[in-house]
Amino acid sequence: MDTLTRIRAFIDVVEAEGFSAAARKTGRSKALLSKYVRELEDELGALLLNRTTRQFSMTEAGHTYYRTAADILKEIDNLADLVRENNADLKGKLKITVPRTFIDADVGQSLIDFAKEHPDLALEIVAEDRFVDLIEEGFDLAIRITKLDDSGMIARKLSDFRVYACATPAFLEQYGPLTHPQELSKVPFLVDTNSRNHNSVRFFEPDGSAISVAVTGPIEVNSPQATLRAALTGLGVAIIPDFIVKPHLDSGALVSLFDDYLPANRGIYAIYPHRRYLPAKVRVLVDFLYGWFRRNA
Known part of the structure; x- marks a missing residue:
């Protein structure tokens, strides 16, 4: 069994917050997931998860390993998306954070139109007005209405705003x-x-x-x-x-x-984390939004 499969099993268990929940989510047996995680721990020579009948938690080593391993797997998945030539083959979920102002207004129709055009991509749209940490909270993209400040994120201006x-x-x-x-x-x-x-x-x-x-x-x-x-x-x-x-x-x-x-140097931006391999699904969404705002100026 390859290390990548064991890493995926470990991440599935962590993100589902338990072996039973991960088994239901992935369709694999609890025993098989437990076996993969145990083999990963043996390979690393470190305990990653504390297991009891009622509680589940990561060890300090588990926290460290999870953060880096999750990033590595995301890069691998992004690279796989990147080489797909046909956008119709894009599948999966896009997790997006948007201001309530945006989604409740007519411009929120842009995301609805994207979902209609790409039925194999599921959008999880979280509407809230705070500035979300995209990496820490697992978001693929943010829509922000702001004067753009310098940051480690990548931004594409979708439209002027005032x-x-x-x-x-x-x-x-x-x-x-x-x-x-x-x-x-x-x-x-x-x-x-x-x-x-x-x-x-x-x-x-x-x-x-x-x-x-x-x-x-x-x-x-x-x-x-x-x-x-x-x-x-x-x-x-x-x-x-x-x-x-x-x-x-x-x-x-x-x-x-x-x-x-009143200031006029504001804009509506698509913001996403700086990654070596931009997921194709994120690129397709950003390109769609840019075009949507051009057509609906």
């Missing part, structure tokens, strides 16, 4: 005119708590200097969709992503404010 400060014409008639961002501290503001600084908003003067404006208002919520609905009812000024608010600006239901003071 936000708009906006309010209804009736609200501006009551509280306006508003000519400078500092005036927001004196009017009701709808706070999207996804922002890193909930109670202040950052703007930029034409010379590039930053302005931090303290804001308060009747609603604080971690949802751009909710702040949009509140803005449309005239409750206050809101800062909302372009791909959510643009139709309402075009219709005149909302009016944009301070466009020259």
